[in-house]
Ligand SMILES: NC(=O)C1=CN([C@@H]2O[C@H](COP(=O)(O)OP(=O)(O)OC[C@H]3O[C@@H](n4cnc5c(N)ncnc54)[C@H](OP(=O)(O)O)[C@@H]3O)[C@@H](O)[C@H]2O)C=CC1
Ligand SMILES: N[C@@H](CC=O)C(=O)O
C-alpha cells in the first residue's frame with residue numbers, strides 16, 4: 009500500500025502533502041451551537057494552508073439514531089416522536105448558529121436538507137417498523153445522518169467566520185471492506201482515486217468531512233463500526249498525506265495514569281504509537297490501536313488536545329517517544345529509570361486462573377489445550393504467565409467469564425485431574441491488572457526492580473507477573489482492593505519525582521504541636537528541594553479530630569481542630585489517613601503518652617501503615633506484645649521508628665542499632681536517661697527548693713505529662729527496657745528495680761496538678777539528701793543501667809564525685825555510654841539535651857524523613 013501514493017502521483021489532482029492539517033472533533037466537541045462555534049474558531053485559526061476537519065455527530069445523536077432503529081424494529085411507534093426530537097435538536101442548533109446574516113443562504117439550505125432527510129428517514133423507519141427488522145445496511149444508512157448534519161452545520165459555521173470551505177459526505181470518498189461485524193479495512197487505493205475525483209469537483213482549502221461513515225466498494229453506505237471517527241480522521245490523514253492529525257476531545261491529552269485514580273497524574277507530552285496501543289489496551293482513554301495504523305505508515309503524528317482548553321499543548325503520538333520527541337518532555341527526574349515508564353493503567357474485575365500439575369511438564373500441547381478450552385467458551389484472555397518449570401499456567405480473564413472458563417477447564421481436563429496429572433484448577437477472583445507502559449523500558453535494567461520495590465514498599469502483594477517480549481509493558485496482577493494504591497505507588501515512584509507520604513498525627517500536645525510547627529516550616533523545602541511531599545491528612549487528640557482529603561493547612565490546624573473538629577474516632581481517623589485517594593504510603597505519628605493509642609500499633613501495621621512515635625508504651629509494655637509487634641513489622645514491609653523514645657532527638661537507638669548491625673557486642677549501656685531528672689539534679693545546688701525545680705522542668709517541657717512518671721523512675725525504667733530489648737534481652741518492666749523519688753503519700757493522687765501542689769511539703773527530705781552528698785563532695789544523679797552480660801536492668805539514685813562526667817551535665821542533658829567489645833576501655837558516649845519540645849519533635853521529624861527515604865525519596 010505504501011507504493012500507492014507514488015504510483016498514483018501522476019494522476020493526482022489533490023495537492024497532497026504536509027500543507028494539510030487534519031482535525032477530528034468528537035461528539036462532545038460539537039454538542040451544542042456554542043461548541044460548534046468554538047470548533048469553527050479552532051479551524052479558522054489553524055494557520056495551515058490546507059485543512060480537513062472530520063466531525064462526529066452531535067453528542068448523543070448516534071445513540072439516538074440507534075434508538076430510533078431499535079424502536080422501529082420492535083414496533084414501538086414512539087420512534088416518530090424520537091425522530092422529531094432529533095429534527096428539533098438540529099434545527100435549533102442551525103438557527104442559533106446561522107440565524108443572523110446568511111449571505112450564503114446556508115441556514116435555509118440546511119433546513120431544507122434536514123427536512124428532506126427527515127422525510128426519507130421517516131419513510132425508512134416506517135418500512136423497518138412494518139418489517140420489524142432492519143438490515144445492517146439500513147442501520148448504517150440511518151445511523152450516519154448525525155454526521156451528515158453536523159458536518160454541514162460546521163461547514164456553515166466556518167464559512168460564517170469568513171473562511172471558504174466545503175463539506176464532504178465521506179461515503180462518496182471513503183471505501184472500506186467490511187471484515188467482520190466490528191471492523192472494516194479501508195481501501196486506500198480506491199479511496200484515493202475517489203478523493204481526487206471528489207476534489208476535482210469541490211476544490212477547497214478547507215474541507216469538513218463526515219466522520220464514522222463510509223461506503224463499500226459497491227457504493228453501499230456503511231460505517232467504520234466501533235473504530236468510529238478517530239479512524240476516519242486517521243484515514244484522511246493518510247489520504248491527504250497530512251503533516252499532522254489533531255484529535256480534539258474533552259481531556260488535556262493522554263495522562264500518565266487515570267487522573268480520577270491518581271490525582272497527580274500528568275499529561276504526557278509525547279507517546280509512541282506502540283505506547284499508545286499499550287495504554288489503550290489497558291483502559292487508558294487513548295486512541296483505539298487500529299486508529300493509529302493509517303497514519304503510522306506515513307509517520308504522521310497524532311496530537312490529542314482538549315477542545316475546552318485550547319491553551320494546553322496536548323499529547324503528541326508519533327513514531328517514537330525517544331529523544332527527538334522527548335526533548336521537550338518533563339525535566340529529567342532524579343533517577344534515570346523515571347523517564348522509562350510512560351504511563352500506568354489498571355483493569356479491574358479480573359480473575360486469575362491457575363492450572364497446575366506435573367503432567368504439564370514437557371508435554372507439548374497442554375497450553376494449547378488449555379486455551380482451546382478458554383476459546384471454546386468465548387472468554388477473552390487478558391494476560392498469560394507460565395513459569396519455565398512448566399508446573400503451572402496462569403492466565404487472567406474478565407471476572408464475569410471466570411466461572412464458565414473454570415467449568416470448561418474442569419470438563420476438558422477431567423481425566424487428567426482424576427489421574428493426578430493435573431493437580432488443580434484454581435480461580436482467584438477480585439483481582440486487578442496493573443500495567444506499566446513505556447518503550448524505553450526495553451532492554452533497560454532496573455525498571456522492573458523499581459516497579460516491584462515500589463509495590464513492596466506500599467505493602468502490596470503481587471499475584472502474577474507478565475512482561476511482553478517487546479518489553480513495552482510489564483503487567484502485574486494484584487488484589488482489586490489494592491489496585492488504586494498500587495497504581496499510586498508505582499506512579500509516584502516512576503513518574504513524579506516526589507515521594508508522597510500521608511501523615512496522621514495522634515496527640516497534638518506539646519511534642520505533637522511542636523512537630524506540626526516544624527513540619528509547617530519545612531514542608532515546602534522538603535517538597536521542592538528533597539522531593540518529599542508530606543501531607544498531614546488528619547490530627548486527633550483524645551476528644552476531637554480534624555481530617556482533610558488533600559492535607560491540612562498546617563498554619564490553621566489549631567483553629568480547625570478547635571472550631572471544626574469532629575468527635576475523635578480512631579477507626580474513622582485510620583481509614584481516612586489510609587484510604588486517601590492519591591498517596592500510596594501512610595504513616596501515623598503517635599505523640600501521646602497513651603498505652604491505649606499504642607494498642608493500635610498492631611492493627612495499624614497490619615494495614616500497612618507505618619508508625620513513628622516518641623511514646624514509650626508499646627516498646628516497654630508486655631514482652632510478648634512487643635515481640636509480636638516487631639515480628640509483624642518485619643514481615644509486613646512496614647516501618648516502625650521510635651528514636652525519640654530514648655534521649656529525645658539524640659541518636660541513641662540508631663547508635664545502638666549501628667553497633668549491633670556491624671557485629672559489635674554490647675556489654676553495658678548506662679547513663680542519665682532522664683532529661684527531667686538531669687535538669688533537676690543539675691540545678692539542685694541548694695539555691696532553690698526541689699519542688700521549685702520540678703515545676704521549672706515541667707514548664708520547660710522536659711517532663712512527662714505527669715511528672716511523677718519521671719520522678720518515680722518509671723520513665724527511665726521504660727527507656728532501660730527499650731534499650732535492653734533492642735540489645736536482645738528479654739526483660740519486663742516489673743523486673744527492673746526502681747528507686748522512686750515520689751513521696752509515698754503523693755503516689756495515689758489523681759492529677760499531676762495536685763501532685764505539684766503537695767510536693768513542697770517534702771522538699772526538706774530531698775534537701776537533706778542533697779546536703780549530705782554535697783558534704784561528701786558528691787552530687788546526686790539518677791542513672792539507668794542495662795547490664796547485658798548480667799542480663800538485667802536497673803534504675804537508681806546514685807552519688808558521684810563532683811569530678812565525674814555525670815556531674816558535668818547542664819540543662820536537660822542526657823549522657824549515655826555504650827561499653828562494647830569494640831568500645832571496651834572507653835565507652836562510646838552520646839551526650840546532649842535529652843528532653844524538650846523542639847529536640848524531641850526534631851527526633852520524630854528525622855524518623856519521618858528516614859521513612860520517606862526508605863520509601864524511595866532520594867538520600
Ligand atoms: N517532653 C519530652 O521532652 C519528651 C516527650 N516524649 C514523649 O512524647 C509524648 C508526648 O508528650 P507531650 O507532648 O509532652 O504530652 P502532652 O500531654 O502535651 O500531649 C499528649 C497528647 O496526646 C493526646 N492524647 C492522650 N490520650 C489520647 C488518646 N487516647 N487518643 C488521642 N490522643 C490522646 C492528648 O490529647 P488531649 O489534650 O485531648 O488529652 C495530647 O494532645 C509522650 O509519650 C512522651 O513520653 C519523648 C521524648 C521527650
Ligand atoms: N520526660 C522525659 C522526656 C523524654 O523522654 C525526660 O525527662 O527525659
Ligand code: NA
Pocket residue numbers: 651652653654655656657658659660661851
Ligand atoms: Na533518641
